[in-house]
Amino acid sequence: MRILVLNGPNINLLGTREPEIYGTLTLEKIEQELQQTAENMKIELRFFQSNIEGEIVDAIQKAKYEWDCDGILINPAAYTHTSVAIRDAISAVSLPAVEVHISNIHKREEFRKYSYIAPVCIGQIAGFGVDSYKLGLKGLVDFINA
Ligand code: CA2
Numbered sequence: 001m002r003i004l005v006l007n008g009p010n011i012n013l014l015g016t017r018e019p020e021i022y023g024t025l026t027l028e029k030i031e032q033e034l035q036q037t038a039e040n041m042k043i044e045l046r047f048f049q050s051n052i053e054g055e056i057v058d059a060i061q062k063a064k065y066e067w068d069c070d071g072i073l074i075n076p077a078a079y080t081h082t083s084v085a086i087r088d089a090i091s092a093v094s095l096p097a098v099e100v101h102i103s104n105i106h107k108r109e110e111f112r113k114y115s116y117i118a119p120v121c122i123g124q125i126a127g128f129g130v131d132s133y134k135l136g137l138k139g140l141v142d143f144i145n146a
Pocket of ligand 1: 009011013014015016017018075076077080101103112
């Protein structure tokens with residue numbers, strides 16, 4: 001089984017600012033920990049991060065048509081709250097997807113509470129730091145195997 005782990009804008013800057021919200025976590029650390037988790041689960045991960053909405057749409061399409069992925073684990077970051085294009089791409093490829101967030105978006109500013117992406121995902125996990133990705137991955141893999 002192969003899963004695309006997709007991170008959106010500014011996630012590449014994690015660990016440099018706002019540690020009270022995002023901890024000291026870096027993208028490299030998140031990917032290392034997920035890689036370890038995936039090896040234990042005997043699944044394969046493909047990692048992609050972009051600050052550009054269209055590149056994220058392209059990655060979702062490639063997950064289905066080039067990379068032969070079985071599912072998508074996505075932290076759309078700020079695009080969570082704005083992107084019809086990312087939502088439509090997930091719908092269009094019909095791959096199971098799980099939305100994850102490091103912070104609990106439901107206890108932050110009003111504008112972060114709405115997700116354009118959640119309605120086209122199996123589920124959403126928010127607020128557990130790097131564990132949001134691990135929990136999301138487990139949920140996604142269990143869903144695919146069911
Ligand atoms: O909590 C999450 O995982 C978010 O997806 C993170 C996004 C935010 O826009 C979402 O509402 C929730 C922000 C990602 C990175 O933001 C940084 C901010 C300061 C320094 C470095 C990264």
